[in-house]
Amino acid sequence: MITASPGARITPAPGAPAVDWRQLWREAVTDAGELLALLGLSPFAAQLPPADAGFALRVPRGFVARMRHGDPRDPLLLQVLPQLVELDRVPGFVTDAVGDLAAREAQGVLHKYHGRALLIASGSCAINCRYCFRRHFPYGEEMAAAGQWRQALEHLRNDPSISELILSGGDPLALSTAKLEELSRGLADLTHVTRLRIHTRLPVVLPERIDDPFTTWLAALPLQKVVVLHANHANEFDAGVDAACARLRAAGATLLNQSVLLQGINDAADTLIALSERMFAAGVLPYYLHQLDRVQGAAHFEVDDARALALLDALRARLPGYLVPKLVREVGGDPSKRPL
Ligand SMILES: *Cc1c(COP(=O)(O)O)cnc(C)c1O
Numbered sequence: 001m002i003t004a005s006p007g008a009r010i011t012p013a014p015g016a017p018a019v020d021w022r023q024l025w026r027e028a029v030t031d032a033g034e035l036l037a038l039l040g041l042s043p044f045a046a047q048l049p050p051a052d053a054g055f056a057l058r059v060p061r062g063f064v065a066r067m068r069h070g071d072p073r074d075p076l077l078l079q080v081l082p083q084l085v086e087l088d089r090v091p092g093f094v095t096d097a098v099g100d101l102a103a104r105e106a107q108g109v110l111h112k113y114h115g116r117a118l119l120i121a122s123g124s125c126a127i128n129c130r131y132c133f134r135r136h137f138p139y140g141e142e143m144a145a146a147g148q149w150r151q152a153l154e155h156l157r158n159d160p161s162i163s164e165l166i167l168s169g170g171d172p173l174a175l176s177t178a179k180l181e182e183l184s185r186g187l188a189d190l191t192h193v194t195r196l197r198i199h200t201r202l203p204v205v206l207p208e209r210i211d212d213p214f215t216t217w218l219a220a221l222p223l224q225k226v227v228v229l230h231a232n233h234a235n236e237f238d239a240g241v242d243a244a245c246a247r248l249r250a251a252g253a254t255l256l257n258q259s260v261l262l263q264g265i266n267d268a269a270d271t272l273i274a275l276s277e278r279m280f281a282a283g284v285l286p287y288y289l290h291q292l293d294r295v296q297g298a299a300h301f302e303v304d305d306a307r308a309l310a311l312l313d314a315l316r317a318r319l320p321g322y323l324v325p326k327l328v329r330e331v332g333g334d335p336s337k338r339p340l
């Protein structure tokens with residue numbers, strides 16, 4: 001059933017039981033044949049790769065509801081549907097594309113850049129994006145998710161240069177709010193950490209996650225709060241996402257978005273302009289437009305640098321400066337993301 005709009009579900013009528021996001025999570029589509037059938041695309045099932053090309057399909061039904069029925073090139077569908085081309089081995093596309101394994105200082109902590117440390121808070125995601133470097137990273141073995149924050153917090157405590165803690169993953173909002181409370185209690189005595197940043201795709205792909213217990217937790221944190229969403233196309237926004245964004249802002253969070261430039265999905269000026277304008281309507285500013293991490297199985301998504309720069313020029317010519325994202329690439333060993 002994909003008829004109910006997520007917008008209708010996020011604010012239940014008084015007296016109605018609140019929708020449990022974990023239930024919606026469990027009900028995600030995980031079978032590629034079912035996904036194609038829901039969209040009236042069953043004939044394409046013959047072209048699916050065996051065993052999902054080694055990276056399971058997962059997509060919440062509310063996100064499926066935003067895909068166009070009968071369109072095999074739908075930009076949301078292409079982000080999640082396993083494809084045969086993923087099995088091609090392309091030189092330069094590797095399993096640890098951004099050097100994460102080398103940057104790990106304590107279990108669950110990546111400390112690559114001055115002043116900010118990134119905690120792999122959870123290995124899970126509500127959606128599996130085909131272009132993601134996580135398809136090969138052994139995040140499942142990271143322990144922070146298991147509630148064993150001790151070593152990660154110890155690392156933060158011993159380095160007063162860290163003023164910003166970034167929760168990432170996987171998706172940190174895959175954790176229960178009780179687990180997030182446990183983490184924030186552990187942060188309470190770290191006075192040099194003044195900002196908390198959360199990188200998450202959940203407000204977009206499963207906006208029901210931004211429920212009352214979560215926003216209550218967020219609002220009460222004695223830190224500056226930044227939430228970096230991850231949307232790649234304007235069609236990912238709907239009334240449910242708008243409501244989730246409004247709740248995050250009401251809880252005191254600054255909202256930013258990062259996208260990945262993806263061949264066949266958002267590599268057109270009109271598409272990127274529509275994305276910036278749509279996210280701003282939801283109270284979100286563009287932050288980064290990433291060149292693809294060169295991850296094995298994702299080569300067909302790559303856009304070359306010359307085209308990427310031309311697209312950015314087109315954006316600059318047509319948008320106010322604050323709606324133009326920074327075009328960057330992550331290069332292992334660099335002291336920051338590298339501007340193109
Ligand atoms: C991308 C990233 C950050 C954040 O970089 P900003 O430029 O501050 O957004 C921090 N730590 C790690 C390990 C990262 O990969």
Ligand code: SF4
Pocket residue numbers: 124125126127128129132133134169170171201230
């Ligand atoms: S980490 Fe982000 S991009 Fe990667 S699969 Fe999870 S939600 Fe998608």
